[in-house]
Amino acid sequence: MYNAQEQFAEFNKTNVAQATKFAALSLESAEKLVKFNLAATKAAIAQSVEGAQAASAVKDVQDLLALRTKLAEAQVQHAMGYSRHLYEIATEAQAGYSALAEEMLSVYTKGMASWVDQASKSAPAGSESAINAFKSTIAATTAAFDQFQKAGKQVVSLADANVRRAAATASKSVKGRKAA
DSSP states (O other), X not given: OOOHHHHHHHHHXXXXXXXXXXXXXXXXXXXXXXXXXXXXXXXXXXXXXXXXXXXXXXXXHHHHHHHHHHHHHHHHHHHHHHHHHHHHHHHHHHHHHHHHHHHHHHHHHHHHHHHHHHHHHTSOTTXXXXXXXXXXXXXXXXXXXXXXXXXXXXXXXXXXXXXHHHHHHHHHHHHHHHHO
């Protein structure tokens, strides 16, 4: 016999578990970002102290100009490294959220299919066409989501390649200026 209360209770348990996973992933990502920003702040302060100490040791204008160039290059390298690592953290978080969304849709689809199957067993005679239409709708929705997911992954992959290519070009440009 079909028991709607049991299925709703199971559905709610699943939702709580998914929400817990989402919260844990969010906290983990935030923790990584906070740790990274603290480390970046410490490095920036250390770099500023080194720059101030080097500036206090300058004897003439040529040394000052050379120090200025050296500090500017170091700041550009630091900024590029910061951006690169920040991008990696964001990409990792996005991948985690995507995997969680895939899992949630899979669980939801299986739950809906199970619910439809259970409901169809206790449905009145003559409701087969409505149940089949509902099953078709679920299948079409799942297929559409799969297509959107594939397209989203392609966009993310393309964007990732473009960001990495731009970072490599910028890095080469900075290194080229150092050599000149």
